[in-house]
Amino acid sequence: MKNNIKIERARFDLTQAELAEKIGVSRQTINAMEKNKYVPSTLLALKIARLFKKAVEDIFLLEDHE
Amino acid sequence: MYKSKNRTVMQTNYLLPNKYKAFGWVLLVIGLIGGILMYSQLIDGELLNMKVFSIYNGESIFGNDQGFFKVIENGVLDEIVALFIMIGGLMVGFSREKVEDEFIYKLRKDSLVWAIIFNYFILILAVLFIYSFAFFDVLVFNMFTPLLFFIVRFNFLKHKSDSHEE
Numbered sequence: 001m002k003n004n005i006k007i008e009r010a011r012f013d014l015t016q017a018e019l020a021e022k023i024g025v026s027r028q029t030i031n032a033m034e035k036n037k038y039v040p041s042t043l044l045a046l047k048i049a050r051l052f053k054k055a056v057e058d059i060f061l062l063e064d065h066e
Numbered sequence: 067m068y069k070s071k072n073r074t075v076m077q078t079n080y081l082l083p084n085k086y087k088a089f090g091w092v093l094l095v096i097g098l099i100g101g102i103l104m105y106s107q108l109i110d111g112e113l114l115n116m117k118v119f120s121i122y123n124g125e126s127i128f129g130n131d132q133g134f135f136k137v138i139e140n141g142v143l144d145e146i147v148a149l150f151i152m153i154g155g156l157m158v159g160f161s162r163e164k165v166e167d168e169f170i171y172k173l174r175k176d177s178l179v180w181a182i183i184f185n186y187f188i189l190i191l192a193v194l195f196i197y198s199f200a201f202f203d204v205l206v207f208n209m210f211t212p213l214l215f216f217i218v219r220f221n222f223l224k225h226k227s228d229s230h231e232e
Contacts, residue, residue: 020165024165024167025165025167025168025169026163026164026165026166026167026169026170027228028169028170028173028224028227028228029167029168029169029170031227031228031229032169032227033169037227038169038172040168040169041168044167044168
């Protein structure tokens with residue numbers, strides 16, 4: 001799974017720390033998701049999508065082999 | 067997981083509050099320094115002689131020598147050092163992070179699994195290659211190594227994922 005968190009974060013002009021604060025997670029979590037090292041829970045994915053005012057599948061995308 | 071004040075926190079019933087972590091580090095470091103000093107014979111582990119209550123005291127658990135439920139004389143410094151390392155280590159490893167979320171929870175669980183496997187891997191090597199009374203030292207260290215490997219691995223992973231953004 002890949003995601004557009006970094007792009008959306010730039011669009012909203014947020015740092016990792018600011019995004020983490022808004023969603024209520026640690027900065028490590030944002031960092032790990034952006035580096036595709038962590039697949040978030042459904043709850044966290046929904047919260048991120050809500051913050052960026054987009055559908056979850058516009059931010060989190062399956063890769064071809066998945 | 068539950069939602070409180072917009073925090074996506076993990077609901078765990080075994081983690082201590084974050085404030086215990088600092089105190090845990092103090093206990094752990096004092097214990098480790100004490101342990102190193104005792105092992106390098108700089109201080110004697112049988113200091114602080116006092117009467118203690120023993121459930122069992124003897125050369126071996128299956129021998130029938132000194133017997134059960136007695137008050138005996140014992141230097142308690144080594145016991146104190148061991149308790150400091152174990153209690154301090156538990157507090158360090160099982161206190162909440164400032165922001166305890168699902169990713170941190172996963173790091174903690176992964177670190178625990180890693181520590182157990184790594185510890186038994188080392189122990190298997192020790193069983194194969196270390197003999198005689200030196201193996202007793204291995205067993206003593208093994209009282210602490212699962213917890214210590216866990217703490218090192220957890221903090222390593224945590225700091226690795228804390229690298230600054232590009």
